[in-house]
Amino acid sequence: MGAGAAAAIRVHDLNYTYPDGTAALEHVSFEIEKGESVALVGPNGAGKSTLLLHLNGILHSKTSRGAVEILGEPINPKKVHKMPKKIGIVFQDPDDMLFMPLLADDVAFGPINLGIEKDEVKRQVKDSLLRVGLAGYETRVSHHLSGGEKKRAAIATVLSMDPEIIAMDEPTANLDPKSREELIEILRTLKDEGKTLIIITHDVNAIPELADRVIVLEKTVIADGTTREVFADSDMLVAAGLDVPTIMQFFEVLQAFGYPCDVLPLSIDGAVKNLTETIENGSGHLHLHIHKHTHTEVGAVRGKYQHHRTAANCPK
Structure with a gap:
């Protein structure tokens, strides 16, 4: 990263404790440069999803300590509504993101709330559905889609706001082989387009295709390196309950x-x-x-x- 250039994501000494007193994140620090594609891995309960929710300000409370910066600016809890333009979050369960009568309404929801003009919203809806292989699905009922189609539709709801960073929670989980490959191809394209990606996944066979770097989280960062460096450390992987491709x-x-x-x-x-x-x-x-x-x-x-x-x- 050049001198003075802002990182896409900068997390410094982030700590978070659940209301019951359980520590979820402890002294988490890392930076992700613009255009990087990073896999975030770790055992269940490691704090991966909790970390993701801190990146766009969704999860911010008195029990959070530390700093999170997105594109050089600290997270401001009073401006969380503006964060989707900078960083889009794709949740593990697409039903959490699909709640309108028709798919076009779901994809348009974000741009409309950002104050984008009606004609531009229509263009972005059409373009976003095309990019995820759902062209012509505007009038489909979202909850009638297949599991793979829902996953792609959820990505479209984020793409329609054209964020510089996209963070995804288990994008390939619970997909059949064909749907998984379709999803991976979409992520490859986003990577090639220069989008900054952070991908939570247990799908170790997909990581070499999608990420140049892997961060291993178990409440704190226990490893951070290239995909090859991390997978070569078998002792660390065993200790973290992780596998290799x-x-x-x-x-x-x-x-x-x-x-x-x-x-x-x-x-x-x-x-x-x-x-x-x-x-x-x-x-x-x-x-x-x-x-x-x-x-x-x-x-x-x-x-x-x-x-x-x-x-x-x-x-x-």
Whole structure:
């Protein structure tokens, strides 16, 4: 970030305690630059959604301490109604965002409340629905949409206000494979357009496609780095009850069979590139073999990721 340039999001020593006295956030600090795409991960109850609600001023009380700045300006509780133009929040349950008679009304709700002129609102509604693959759905009843369509509709309600930052809570949760891929493609496009994205997710297989950076939260920030750096720290991931992309696990098993791979791929695209280069270097062949330590090494890999799954299922 250049000298004097404002971060998209700056959080400094943020603390929040629930009314019952339970600490939800403790000394949380980080910065996100404009145009960055960041995954926010952590076990259930880690404070991820609570943090998200602080980013646009929805959750602000006497039990909050610390500073949150959006595009260089501190959150002002008296001006929360203006925040959607800066940062849009897409909630995990799209029904929390779809409450008008027709989908066009839902998508128009935000721009109308921002005081945008009627003709411009119509244009933004049409454009936002087009961007999420719901062109022509203006007169549909929102609650009659499929789960995947509702997720995309919820994103459209935010896009219609054209915020510089978009924060999403579990965007791919509870979707079938086709709907998940459609949603991921929308997020990829937003990333390519230069939108600043912060994505809460447990979908570790989607993270390499969507985020260049990962922040691990467990009431406080316990890790912050590139996607590769964070997923390479298996001890930290186990301690936090988190997993790594399935493709990384598979290539660790391949290593036990003699596959030459110093850097594990994070995604299918990375795997295809890695395999292609390895086969080309092997004169068109892939050489795997079983040696005396193979079964031990495979068992170690399986045990490590069984540990991940066990940790993830343990109550916190």
